[in-house]
Amino acid sequence: MKPANVFLSGLGCWLPPAYPASEAVASGLYDPAAFAESALRGVLVAGPEAPPDMAVRAARTALGRSPGGADAIGAVLHAATFHQGPEMWSPTAYIMRELGIKGAGGTEIRNGCNGMLTGIELASAMLALQPDSRPDILLTTADNFDAPTFNRWENGPMGVIAADAASSVVLSRSSGFARVDAVVTRVYAEFEAMARGDEPLFPPTASSGRRIDPVGRAQQFGERVRQAGGVPIAEGIATACAETVSAAVAEAGIDAADLRWVLVPNGDEQTTRSCAMEPLGLDVSRSMWEFGCGIGHASASDQIIALDHLLRTGQLVAGDHVLLFGGAPGWSAAAVVLTLTETPAWA
Numbered sequence: 001m002k003p004a005n006v007f008l009s010g011l012g013c014w015l016p017p018a019y020p021a022s023e024a025v026a027s028g029l030y031d032p033a034a035f036a037e038s039a040l041r042g043v044l045v046a047g048p049e050a051p052p053d054m055a056v057r058a059a060r061t062a063l064g065r066s067p068g069g070a071d072a073i074g075a076v077l078h079a080a081t082f083h084q085g086p087e088m089w090s091p092t093a094y095i096m097r098e099l100g101i102k103g104a105g106g107t108e109i110r111n112g113c114n115g116m117l118t119g120i121e122l123a124s125a126m127l128a129l130q131p132d133s134r135p136d137i138l139l140t141t142a143d144n145f146d147a148p149t150f151n152r153w154e155n156g157p158m159g160v161i162a163a164d165a166a167s168s169v170v171l172s173r174s175s176g177f178a179r180v181d182a183v184v185t186r187v188y189a190e191f192e193a194m195a196r197g198d199e200p201l202f203p204p205t206a207s208s209g210r211r212i213d214p215v216g217r218a219q220q221f222g223e224r225v226r227q228a229g230g231v232p233i234a235e236g237i238a239t240a241c242a243e244t245v246s247a248a249v250a251e252a253g254i255d256a257a258d259l260r261w262v263l264v265p266n267g268d269e270q271t272t273r274s275c276a277m278e279p280l281g282l283d284v285s286r287s288m289w290e291f292g293c294g295i296g297h298a299s300a301s302d303q304i305i306a307l308d309h310l311l312r313t314g315q316l317v318a319g320d321h322v323l324l325f326g327g328a329p330g331w332s333a334a335a336v337v338l339t340l341t342e343t344p345a346w347a
Helices: 021-026 032-038 051-065 090-099 114-129 190-196 213-230 232-253 269-280 299-312
Strands: 005-015 018-020 042-044 071-081 103-111 137-144 167-172 178-187 258-265 321-328 332-340
Touching: 005 051, 005 299, 018 190, 021 032, 021 042, 032 051, 032 090, 042 299, 051 090, 051 137, 051 167, 051 258, 071 114, 090 103, 090 232, 103 178, 114 137, 114 167, 114 178, 114 299, 137 321, 167 299, 178 213, 190 213, 213 232, 232 269, 232 321, 232 332, 258 269, 258 299, 269 321, 299 321
Parallel strands: 071 103, 071 137, 258 321
Antiparallel strands: 005 167, 005 178, 018 042, 137 167, 178 332, 321 332
């Protein structure tokens, strides 16, 4: 997709304090060998904060930085990976009520860690249909992984350790600090079972009280692939990522060398290299991998947190191209190319 007249006009994040990875090792929460290999410094932990409340805080910042504010919002898309609150309830409506957004549409996106990039894709198509009185679209996401059935410190697939955070973006069709030049999303369904393993489809994990074990599921799938003589998971995922990021750069009409930064999920350095940087022919120093080592994998917020950091620390100027890339169960890959049009006043 090559959107026309789609801009980021507001951006906001809410980040809890980071829990030192070294303390997690000392407490027996985090495997010492994984710690030594990962270079992880800390993981954001929100304690008892409810994800929708976290999303509201991030959204207030984004709306405060957007010229139209809450009155210009015609739709709200809320992305979530983990539990948001009571089952059979709408976190999107809760967020809208808290923000005082009335007369707008809203829905929830469930596309795992690609939720915000999927939101940009959907909003890019929706913007042209918004009424002139409410031309903007608000994206939010938030997750808190504190749950008795889940251990965030288990070394997940591709070196990810789950972190808590919230982020928000306002998309506008008139102007903004960054223009959306390309969006490419693809699903590689042959890897669907990597996040399922031998887990039964019913009853659902949440209602049965079973332990959530992403590592075990990936290992079960990997063993089936090995026995069948298929392509190793890491190799297949790397190929899928390479195809997606390359397609996005081509869709944007630029060369990979033109990218100032590549923002990826916060995982290990090798995954960052093989899935994004090497296919683009770029050094890992152009990613925000080291920055992510102090955050952990904050679900769908990773790329937005990194973008906010780059803007606030003066590491982006008008004309810079930035690639936002993500992967999620499905297995889905998503890539968005932005071009900075100006340095926002808040940066």
